[in-house]
Amino acid sequence: MLLYEYEALEIFKEYGIRTEPAVLARTPEEALKVAEKIPPPYMVKAQVRVSGRGKAGGIKPAETPNEVKLVAEQLIGTEIKGETVKEVLVSHRVQVERELYISLLTDRYSRSIVAVASPHGGVDIEELARKNPSSILKIRIDPYIGVKPYHTLRIRKHLGVDNQVERIVRSMYNILVEYNAKLVEINPLVLTPEGLIAVDRRIIIDDSAIPFNPKLTR
Template sequence: MDLFEYQGKQYFARYDIPVSPGGPADTVDEAVAAANAAGYPVVVKAQVQVGGRGKAGGIKLADNEAEARQHAEAILGMDIKGHVVKRVWVENASDIEEEYYVSFTLDRAEKKHLMMLSREGGVEIEVVAEENPDAIIKLHIDPVDGLSADVARQACIDANLPERAIDGATDIIVKLYRCYTEGDCDLAEINPLILKPTGEVHALDAKVTLDGNAEYRHPEWEAFKGLTEMDEREKMAAEKDLQYIGLDGTVGIIANGAGLAMSTLDVVNQVGGSAANFLDIGGGANADVMAGALEVINFDENVKSIFINIFGGITRGEEVAKGIVEALNRVELKAPIVIRLDGTNAEEGRQILLDAGIPESKLRSEPTMLAAAKTVVGLANA
């Protein structure tokens, strides 16, 4: 779950990370009230989960109530890269001497947490990585050992932060790591982390992604869902309890198991195609689950062909085949299916599909994942 900036700052505040005083607003009057409470000058910031807000006019400085009202009227309802602004965050403006970058995420290849720290903040870290990679300090952290203040301080020194910023930055980095680990985040990022002329270090922005697998531990996360942006495909999938992520390609993907689903995306890409989604049906490939998966994929107008990739283990091949046949009686598909069925009772499953008499224009079976990928991509590109 990706949080909006103001939600991320509220999350940071739980871990005593200093953020600017302010408040969210859904109306112009609420924005003015938040500005008056925060104290002028204030910054009125569009709350959308997309970059480029400032360039689009979604971040404005207001020195008085009239300007706060004017900016709120202009920003609320604004379209920023296809995202309509429904809420603004109004906060007390900060004087900035320098801007830094810090984040924590998981490096799966290393099986460790990864901290990135740079003296060059306020811009996208990808830009810094491309133009000046030596400006980014990367530190892997063993989850068993955690992050000590001494290690965080040395990272600040290695990143060439000025002496007057090191104490404050060290304190925030340790707190951000705690937020990231105890708060069950996939990503916790501050960009920019600012040094004020007074010497204080302060989180001026917040980017937080929460690990949905940990939601059961956090009933308080329910409050974050009000304005969570989810496309229509993902909403439909969530209603059907499907593990689905929408993408921009033309090949719909259904697989049983996250690893197989990711491998399927890779092989489609390798043979010149592009996936329209990630969809993991797990161990349930019965008619209800399969019909739900096909309904979600069928909803996507960009899908030109569908790749069902099933490796039977606990889920037996004949049950998968029965589920597909029954699902096809429920869902009128706009795109042809290519299926690769392997594993437990795969031959029985393939025979069931053959006996069902489904036209080849609607469903084809291929013996291997590579052959199926080539076929499905060819159909998508036809």
């Protein structure tokens, strides 16, 4: 099950991963009120459980609270890849220096966890793998051992960032394990003047684990 982005946002915050200021809105009027409490500029994101919503027009920028309301009016009630937009996430648009990619996924066949990282974020990772495979780093992590410093050091060097990413990787690993997730992804992980911020988040939960996990049934 793919979680809504706002659900993934709350989990990331719970595990100490830095995110941009963002609040859910169910109506254009709510979006206006929310935007008045968040510093401009903004991004308005349709909340749908599908991939590729950005290319489908589900993520739009706005400069003022009134523009946020107009964008929310355009998005709420429309369909994106067959799913009706009922809510939008209004967020602060951060100052981007670099966009990175990082994910952790469960590999059932090798019984391991795979960390995937690239210095090129904000793009389709599968398309990037076809066009520029050398830009993608893959590291297998033994779940009986967990994340070790030599794992995070390789990721740091590949991304060209400081040790902030070590804490992010460990937190993503904990989310993956404790939520029985198939995938925990940040795309992009943005380098800003204030540090690394997880700007777009995705979590896919193993459906078979949902009834048995108190974190998912609370």
